[in-house]
Amino acid sequence: MQESYDPAAVERAAQQYWDERRAFEAREDSTRPKYYCLSMLPYPSGRLHMGHVRNYTIGDVLTRYLRMHGYNVLQPMGWDAFGLPAENAAISNGVPPARWTRENIAHMRAQLKSLGFAIDWRRELATCDPQFYRWNQWLFLRMREKGLAYRKSGVVNWDPVDQTVLANEQVIDGRGWRTGAPVQKREIPMYYLAITRYAEELLRSLDTMQDWPERVRVMQANWIGRSEGCDIAFRYAPDAVEAVGSAGALRVFTTRADTLYGATFMAVAAEHTVALAAARHNAALAAFIEECRRGSVTEAEVATQEKKGMPTGLHVLHPFTGAPLEIWVANYVLMAYGEGAVMGVPAHDERDFEFALRNGLPVVTVVRSASGAYDEARAPWTAAYAEYGVTVNSGEFSGLTSQDAMNAIAAALERKGLGGKRVQYRLRDWGISRQRYWGCPIPIIHCGSCGEVPVPDEQLPVVLPEDLVPDGSGNPLAKSPAFYECRCPKCQGSARRETDTMDTFVDSSWYFMRYACPDAPAMVDARVGYWLPVDQYIGGIEHAILHLLYARFWTKVMRDFGMIGFGEPFTRLLTQGMVLNDIYSYQGEAGRKRYFNPADVDTRRGPDGVEVQEVVTPELGTVRVTHEGLGKMSKSSGNGVDPEGLVESFGADTARLFIMFASPPEQTLEWSDEGVQGASRFIRRLWNAVYEHVAAGAAPALEPLTLSASQRELRRAAHQALAKATDDIGRRRSFNTAIAAVMELLNSIGRCSDASPQGRAVRQEALSIAIRVLAPITPHVCHALWQALGFTSALVDERWPTPDAAALAQQRHAIVVQVNGKLRAHISVPVDADEAAVRAAALADAHVQKFVAGKAVRRVVVVPGKLVNVVV
RNA sequence: GCGAAAGUGGCGGAACUGGCAGACGCGCUGGACUUAGGAUCCAGUGGGGAAACCCGUGAGAGUUCGAGUCUCUCCUUUCGCACCA
Numbered sequence: 001m002q003e004s005y006d007p008a009a010v011e012r013a014a015q016q017y018w019d020e021r022r023a024f025e026a027r028e029d030s031t032r033p034k035y036y037c038l039s040m041l042p043y044p045s046g047r048l049h050m051g052h053v054r055n056y057t058i059g060d061v062l063t064r065y066l067r068m069h070g071y072n073v074l075q076p077m078g079w080d081a082f083g084l085p086a087e088n089a090a091i092s093n094g095v096p097p098a099r100w101t102r103e104n105i106a107h108m109r110a111q112l113k114s115l116g117f118a119i120d121w122r123r124e125l126a127t128c129d130p131q132f133y134r135w136n137q138w139l140f141l142r143m144r145e146k147g148l149a150y151r152k153s154g155v156v157n158w159d160p161v162d163q164t165v166l167a168n169e170q171v172i173d174g175r176g177w178r179t180g181a182p183v184q185k186r187e188i189p190m191y192y193l194a195i196t197r198y199a200e201e202l203l204r205s206l207d208t209m210q211d212w213p214e215r216v217r218v219m220q221a222n223w224i225g226r227s228e229g230c231d232i233a234f235r236y237a238p239d240a241v242e243a244v245g246s247a248g249a250l251r252v253f254t255t256r257a258d259t260l261y262g263a264t265f266m267a268v269a270a271e272h273t274v275a276l277a278a279a280r281h282n283a284a285l286a287a288f289i290e291e292c293r294r295g296s297v298t299e300a301e302v303a304t305q306e307k308k309g310m311p312t313g314l315h316v317l318h319p320f321t322g323a324p325l326e327i328w329v330a331n332y333v334l335m336a337y338g339e340g341a342v343m344g345v346p347a348h349d350e351r352d353f354e355f356a357l358r359n360g361l362p363v364v365t366v367v368r369s370a371s372g373a374y375d376e377a378r379a380p381w382t383a384a385y386a387e388y389g390v391t392v393n394s395g396e397f398s399g400l401t402s403q404d405a406m407n408a409i410a411a412a413l414e415r416k417g418l419g420g421k422r423v424q425y426r427l428r429d430w431g432i433s434r435q436r437y438w439g440c441p442i443p444i445i446h447c448g449s450c451g452e453v454p455v456p457d458e459q460l461p462v463v464l465p466e467d468l469v470p471d472g473s474g475n476p477l478a479k480s481p482a483f484y485e486c487r488c489p490k491c492q493g494s495a496r497r498e499t500d501t502m503d504t505f506v507d508s509s510w511y512f513m514r515y516a517c518p519d520a521p522a523m524v525d526a527r528v529g530y531w532l533p534v535d536q537y538i539g540g541i542e543h544a545i546l547h548l549l550y551a552r553f554w555t556k557v558m559r560d561f562g563m564i565g566f567g568e569p570f571t572r573l574l575t576q577g578m579v580l581n582d583i584y585s586y587q588g589e590a591g592r593k594r595y596f597n598p599a600d601v602d603t604r605r606g607p608d609g610v611e612v613q614e615v616v617t618p619e620l621g622t623v624r625v626t627h628e629g630l631g632k633m634s635k636s637s638g639n640g641v642d643p644e645g646l647v648e649s650f651g652a653d654t655a656r657l658f659i660m661f662a663s664p665p666e667q668t669l670e671w672s673d674e675g676v677q678g679a680s681r682f683i684r685r686l687w688n689a690v691y692e693h694v695a696a697g698a699a700p701a702l703e704p705l706t707l708s709a710s711q712r713e714l715r716r717a718a719h720q721a722l723a724k725a726t727d728d729i730g731r732r733r734s735f736n737t738a739i740a741a742v743m744e745l746l747n748s749i750g751r752c753s754d755a756s757p758q759g760r761a762v763r764q765e766a767l768s769i770a771i772r773v774l775a776p777i778t779p780h781v782c783h784a785l786w787q788a789l790g791f792t793s794a795l796v797d798e799r800w801p802t803p804d805a806a807a808l809a810q811q812r813h814a815i816v817v818q819v820n821g822k823l824r825a826h827i828s829v830p831v832d833a834d835e836a837a838v839r840a841a842a843l844a845d846a847h848v849q850k851f852v853a854g855k856a857v858r859r860v861v862v863v864p865g866k867l868v869n870v871v872v
Numbered sequence: 873g874c875g876a877a878a879g880u881g882g883c884g885g886a887a888c889u890g891g892c893a894g895a896c897g898c899g900c901u902g903g904a905c906u907u908a909g910g911a912u913c914c915a916g917u918g919g920g921g922a923a924a925c926c927c928g929u930g931a932g933a934g935u936u937c938g939a940g941u942c943u944c945u946c947c948u949u950u951c952g953c954a955c956c957a
Contacts, residue, residue, distance in 0.1 A: 043957050084956060156955070167955040215876055219952075222875050299953050303873035332873090336954090351873090427954090434955065504957070544876080545952065578951080632950095661897070662884060666877095668950075670884060674898050677910090682897085688912095727888090737886065740896035747896090816892045821938045823892055861937050867891050871937045 001694055001788040005687040005781065007651025014780040015116055023796050024118040026074040028530045035071035036531045037063045038512055038570075040539030040547075041078045044104040044126075045085055048111040050579040050633055050659070050671070051540065053643045057656045058576055058665050058735070059538045060117045064776035065729050067118070068800040074531055076515035077112065077119045079105050081128035082439045083504045084167060087470045090438075097438040098466035101128060111644055115652045116780055118796075123515045127507035132514060133440040134461030135523040136506050139554075140191075141443060141454050142561060148194045151452065154431050155271070155297050155335070158186035162473045165435040171296040178472055185293045187271070190433035190500070191442055195553045199224050199425040201567075202552055211572035213666070216544045223545050225426025229255035230410045231419040232343065234266060234316035237324050243277045243314050250274060250316045250327065253338040253424050256348060257413075258405035261394040262366035264356065265344040266316055267309065267330035272340045275329045278312035285310055285329065292331045299334070307332045307355055319418045320395060330355060336428055346384065353384035366393050367402060430550060432503040437468055437476045439501025447488035447495040456489050462497070475499055508547055509554035512537075512569065524563055537570035541666075544575060574665060574733055581639040581671040583628040584613060588620075595638030596625055599673070630670060641671055653778035654680040660735040660777050682743060683781055686774075689749055690767055690785045698790055699764035700757045704806065711762045712807075714752045718766035719807040721745035725773045726800070739777065742770050764789065772801050817842045818869040819851040835862045842868040 002009075018024065028034075039059035042052050056077075063075040079101075086097035105126060112119070125132050143149040157166040159176035165188075170177045195202075203224045206217045233249035241247050250266060268275050270292035279286040288310040295301055309330040316325050325343075332351060333342055346356035346363040356363055369389045388402035397405050397412075414420035433442065441462040443455035455462055465483055468476040477483050477499040488495035513524050516531040539547075548570070555569040582598040596615045603613050613625050633640045646655045658679035663669045693699075707715065721741040728738035749766050752759070768789055775782040775795050786795040810831060815838060817825040825847040829838050839860050842848060848870065855872040862868050 040957095045957090080957070165955075168953095169956045171955095219876050223953085225875095297955085300873075303953085305873090431954080436955085503955070505954095508957085540957090541877085541951065542957080543952095546954065547957085549954095580950095629949095664885085667885090668878090672884065672898070675884070678897055681912095684912095732888070734888080736884095737888095737896080740886075743896055814892090818891080818938075821891095821936095826892080859937060861891090863891060867938090869891080869937055 001691060001784075003691060005684050007653060007683075007781070010784045011114075011116060011652055011780040014783040015113070017783065017794070018116075018118075018796060021794070023794075024075070024120050025122060026072065026120045028527055029072050030530075032070065032072040034531060035066045035073045035536070036512075036516075036534045037066065037073055037075050037536045038515075038534045038538070039075075039077075040537070040543065041080045041127075041508065041511060042108065043080045043083060043085070044101055044108055046104045046107065048108055048643045050641055050643060050669075052112075053115065053655060054579055054659050054665075054669060055538060055540070055576055056112065056115065056117050057659050058574065059536075060115075060656075060779075061660060061729070061735060061776040062536055062538075062733075063118050064779060064796070065800070067796070068772070068775065068798060069730075070799065073118075074123075074515070075117070075119050076123040077117075077121065078124055078511055078515065079108075079126040079128075080504060080508055080511075081105065081126040082133075082501075082507060084169075084436070084438075086438045087436060090469050091472045094469055096467055096469050098128065101126075101438075114647050115643070115656070118779075123518045125511065125514055125518055127440075127504070127511060128438075128464075130461045130463050132511070133464075133507065135510075135514070136440045136502055137443040137455070137460050137462060138457065138523060139510075139558070139561075140502070140506075141457070143193060143557060144454060148197065148557060149191060150194065151189055151191050153187045154190040154192070154433075155185050155187055156190075156435070157296050158184045160184060164472065164474050168296060168298050171298075174295045174301075182294055183296055185295075185297055188435075190431050191444075192429040192431050193553070195430045195550070196425055196427055198553050198556050199226070199427050201556060202427075202549065205552075205568060209568065209573075212570075213573060213575055216541075216548070216573060216575060219544050220549055223427065223549065227255050227424050227426070229253055229422065229424055230257035230406065230413065231422045232257065232260065232319060232413060233418045234319060234325065234343070235418075237315035237317055240274065240314040240316060240327065243280070243312075244274060245277070249418070250341055251339045251419075252341045252343050253422065254343060255424075256345065256402075256406075257409045258388075258391055258394075258397075258400075258402040259345040259348045259366055260318075260320070260343070260409055261391075261397070262345040262347045262364045263318065263325060263343040264346060264362045264364055266325050266327045267333050267342050267344050267352075267355070268327060269333040269335040269340040270329055270331065271335045272329075272333075274314065274327055274341075275312065278314050278327070278329075282313065285312060288329060292329070302332070302334065305331060307351070307358070309355060309359060311359075319413060319416065328355075328359070337426065338424060348384055348386055350384050350386060364393065366391055368392055370401070430503075430505075430553070432506055433500040434503055435475050435478075435499075436501055437464075437470050439504060440464070440506065441477075442498045442500050442502055444498040445486055445488055445495045446498060447491065447493060449493060450488050450490040450495075453488055453490050453495070459489070464501070477501070505547060505550045506554075509551045510558070512551075513558075513564070524558070528564055532564065533566045533568060534570045536572045536574065538574045538576060541575040541577065548573070576665050577663070577668040578632045579669045579671060580630040581633050581641060583631045583637045583639050584615070584625040585628055586615070586620075586623050586625045595636070597638055597640070598671075599641070601625060633671070646676070650676060650680045651683075651780070653683055653781045657683065657739065657778050661739045662736070664734060664736055682746070683778060685750075686746060686770065687781065687785065689746060690771075690788055693760070693763055693767060694788050694790075696755070696760065699760040702761040702765055703758060704804075707758055707762065708754075710752065711754060711758055714748055714754075714766060715762050715807045716810075717745055717748040718762075718769045719803045722769050722773060722801055723803040723808065726803070729776070735777070738773070742773050745770050769801055771795070772798060813865060815842070815865070816867050817845060817848050818867065819848060820871060821869060824848050824851055831865075835864065838862055838864070838868060842870065 039055045063073050067073045081101050086101050089100045090097050157171050159166050161179035161181040171183050233251050235249045270289045279289050309328045312327045314327045344352045346353045347365045367389045391398050391400050391405045410421045443462045445453045447453050470476045484497045484499055486495055486497045513528050517525045517527040551569050556567050558564050559567045584596045584601050586594045600615050601613050614622050615625050616622050631637050658676045724741040725738040728734040771782045771785050783795050812828045812830050815827050825845045827841050829841050859871040
């Protein structure tokens, strides 16, 4: 054994050992329980970032921990290789996205390998590989056959200068990121997947997913947004019939049908047919609709903008009173939700109330609180009354509770053929069309005479050409006749291939199945039945809704197609927090802000005693920088820490240990160079402890019954640390406290200088426990230390130790004594003492007596094994 | 705007089921060793107080023998909002 710890040599040797034995190749084996441990696949951006390191370290710790518990563990890796950044890189340096992506994958694969993850690399896949994405196309066509995939129009961000569709991310303050031109909303035809058909099941099965974090389940449930309500058709008044060109009705959905008599106006989205019809002869309204078209399509933007509206001059008729209600166009009504129209009930809806106040619309109270706490005559109006209550001013429906009124009104509407009860979801169908190059082609051919024609299965995959270079204006596929010119499969006439590609969420909705059978000639095969569902899935909280919901949907579709036998893809979910670091910036004279990496920032105390942060730059000399606080590590904030440099200077084990110790996995992690030093120091202390122990020669066999009190104490500390770490990793996924337990154990080992044969035997056991517990976290150094302790087995195949009940047993334990809830004494009682004895011992304590003397003891609360509270 | 989460020493965090607030680590202070220390080891380290003790988990109220933990109101920060992945 080397006297001092050399991480590079230790890690090289351990990795070589695992590689030579193909230690991480997972094979189907029906004799062992399987465990599929999966981390979300990375986007190949070029270099690993700390978020990746954190994600894959958590996965690797669990993989190795479960392997030590006898599971047949699969941990695969792949690349989410399609997407926008590759196109952006192509625009800035002219390299085709395919080449850029594959070079990035090669570099990042090497980086992952240097971290020593127990990955079965034989199963590696990249979503840009035709042998992968052909199955996106194949399943899309199956979904289309069932009506689960269909075409309709949707709204996108349009850059009028570049003549291109922009992603939400590419819209900055309502302007195109490259051109600076104000973005417009534009409607184009797109393909959708009917996820709403699964809304009910996606919602309902959340209740059974107890191993998902509560908050993720709540977020998904809210996203699906089931609401029970009522459809109401407001028939067009003659003016609206004339404008629209036919008789008909304005349909709305409401969860508050009980407030129907309080409707004083109607509001429709700017894209609504009634709005467009009214605008034909109304220049001001047309201008307002045009104004609503500005800005991006994101819900956040729509919801935070100033609520504006304009009357159309057209009317509908109240279904019961026949009273005319004017139709307004309002920018807060979303075309995508419900019918794109709402009934305005200012008295009982906050938003309608605000809108009515602004536009001088009447407010009519139709619900009062049952207790009378709400005064209908109250004036001036200050707020809407949005609670349930009892109806008033509602014709034949007056005097009912809100619930009864909703039932009665829905029934009456149904009798008149003007609506009825309905369940509405907030969830919308999933638009998968992207007007972009670097993605999976949608396998459709548009024929002048046959219309939309699916690409026949035998012509799949529709291969994406890899030599195009996007230039930022439009989709290069749409400018490439070699791609889009084709024959119609039906009539053999000349036709045009669809040039839109699929959302990359399609790839990530099923990639985890392909790992089970990467070479299958079908989309999936029987091996999926062995490995799936994923037992533990790990990834960023930012994926809590979209990716996870889409993957759940896709899985249910494949189940219903009879391809797989499970309906939920991920049994247990861990959502890891982000990695943060300090952000330092310098405001130059030109006004452009520059960011500096925290590693380059020097802190010194100025003459006035105040700390200042400075950076030395070649161009500007020494400049003073501002600490902007903590933020997610990112290129734009210049605060990333490169994992490669970290591995070079400290080793993979230090990086892994720090990341697992610095905070619980679900919380954000604040980067700390001192913390990294601390992790490195701990590993060296462990190394030194083993070195000193081993240098004294082999330890004799442990004889537990002959131990001295101090030897028993160390042995107890070792088994206690083991019991805690086992529970912390296995049940709680609380890696930081498991590591703390081992640190405490190493402190105990260090305090014990017992050189007797049994003293050394106890130390041998304690060290061997520490090393096995740390093995999943710092596998390389533990591999070396295990051998140094004299074990001939490979640590990677070793079983996790079991705490010895005899070692943990105690004769007495400590009880705390409170008087009136304040801590006053510690006492020690035999473990088998009964409640009366504990109570007596507590009251007998001199310090307790000091606070009890002269007062009447009203009550004594005894919590066995823990505490006594004397109430006086 | 809507949805979700988080606020505990100088810092990261611990306290798992309502029961000793601050485990473990960082930093800091003192000491040892050393030509030297950004190495290593030892001791100390929530605030106030000479002490007895008192105070202390974002703010305010409540429930309880007992609240960091439960309930309500508020404040701040972070994440998501459907075309970033």
